Amino acid sequence: MDRNRLHNQVASMRRSLFDQGYLDDQFIQLEELQDDTNPNFVQEVVTLFYNDSTRLIQNIEQALNSRPIDFCKLDDYMHQFKGSSSSIGAKKVTNECTAFREYCNAENAEGCIRSFQQVKQEHAILKRKLEVYLQTVTSFSNSMSCMETILSYIAYTIISSSLYIENMDKYGKLFGTTPQTELGVDKCLTTL
Amino acid sequence: MARNGGVAWMRTTEKIDGYDLSTSDTEEVHVLAVDDSLVDRKVIERLLRISSCKVTAVDSGRRALQYLGLDEEIQKKETNGFDGLKVDLIITDYCMPGMTGYELLKKVKESSAFREIPVVIMSSENVIARIDRCLEKGAEDFIVKPVKLSDVKRIIDYTTTELREGEQREGARARRRGINKRKQREGDDDLSSSPPSTLSSSTSSSPSSSIQSATAPLSPSTLDSPTRRLKMTSSE
DSSP: OHHHHHHHHHHHHHHHHHHTTSBOHHHHHHHHTOBTTBTTHHHHHHHHHHHHHHHHHHHHHHHHHSSSOOHHHHHHHHHHHHHHHHHTTBHHHHHHHHHHHHHHHTTOHHHHHHHHHHHHHHHHHHHHHHHHHHHHHHHHHHHHHHHHHHHHHHHHHHHHHHHHHHTHHHHHHHHOOOHHHHHHHHHHHHHO | OOOOHHHHTTTOOOOSSOOOOSOOOTTSEEEEEEOSOHHHHHHHHHHHHHTTEEEEEESSHHHHHHHHTOOHHHHHHOSSOOOOSOOOEEEEESOOSSSOHHHHHHHHHHOTTTTTSOEEEEESOOOHHHHHHHHHTTOSEEEESSOOHHHHHHHHHHHHHHHHHHHHHHHHHHHHTSSOHHHHHHHHHHHHHHHHHHHHHOSSOOHHHHHHSTTOOOOGGGGGSHHHHHHHHHHO
16 A cells, blocks of 8 residues: 555655664654644754755855865854754764864864865755655655545545434435335444 | 643744734743744744743844843833733853853843843853853753753743742732731741742752752752752852
8 A cells, every 4th residue: 555655665764864873863853843733843944954054055165265264254154054953963964063163173174175075965965865755754644634534534424324324214204215225224234 | 730732732823923912821931032043943932832832032132132121222212112021031042143142141130120030041062161150140051952842841840830939929928918917927937938848849949049048958850950960069
């Protein structure tokens, strides 16, 4: 069944994101903040992070290209970057940020430039993975709500039918019954 | 009285900029959250809302002071005096451009109108010297980022307890101001010894009271926060 496949896909994607160290506990905190009143919370935070961090990446690029390099400013930008990435549980990205800041504190320009490549790489990898994962989650929850709609319709039909059958004698007096109808009613009642 | 997050959604309204102009609901804690990071602001706002709080989130210390009505420059112009709802708790990031969380803390504690408001500092850096400085300036607590739901729940719990105790003290004081003079004399004695007795009866005790009355017994649950352990040792 499609839904089961989706469910398994979601579960295994999620597991590997944690197992491979892309995400940590903080991501679980975000998931726990999502509910019926805020069904897209995780997606919203992730989107916000990627918009915000793209801006920071541009700032860092600029700072790294300027001569002389303002390490203070760099550290400031990276501090913000690291803060946001740790707030969404982006483990690998956060670790690369930490490495960068060490080169920054040592005023090692070469180290900073190399380290920054790593930051951008992890940032991009996680972005792709999260896009796919969250899309799958959305597909799954859409399929769930589809099933819920179908199931509730079926339930509604059963309940209203049983109500009708229970009151069949009353309706029967209204509409008139035949022996065949009464037999049919008994069959319905036994199956239900 | 722990509030179930599942029930809270029926009561809280979602505001985009967090400026809630409805009449104050005395049951809900109103928190002013200050953080320059968009992501962190969104997360802290949600954490607070899910803990049944009213939230006003601002992006700088300056705006926080404006909201409180403490900004000297604005005050002169502000004739309609928009001070919004009464703020029960301020939770602020430490590292912010312009005014740091520490400077905001100082300004709040130095103001006669707002010094009673508990201020909690958040920081990604777990530096003891920084924590000490903040606590000495009167910070209620210090949370290391990233902020978790358990951190927020803990803070809201003791803020609610403090508020309730404050109201009880108010109520008790009002009763004592009543007719019976004999009771009034006894009441004064009670007031001086009341903090320890209320602390021992509640499970989530206030750490700031622990500094004022060092003999106050605290239950094990209050020692969860490393800051509280720090406070305990510094007060001893």
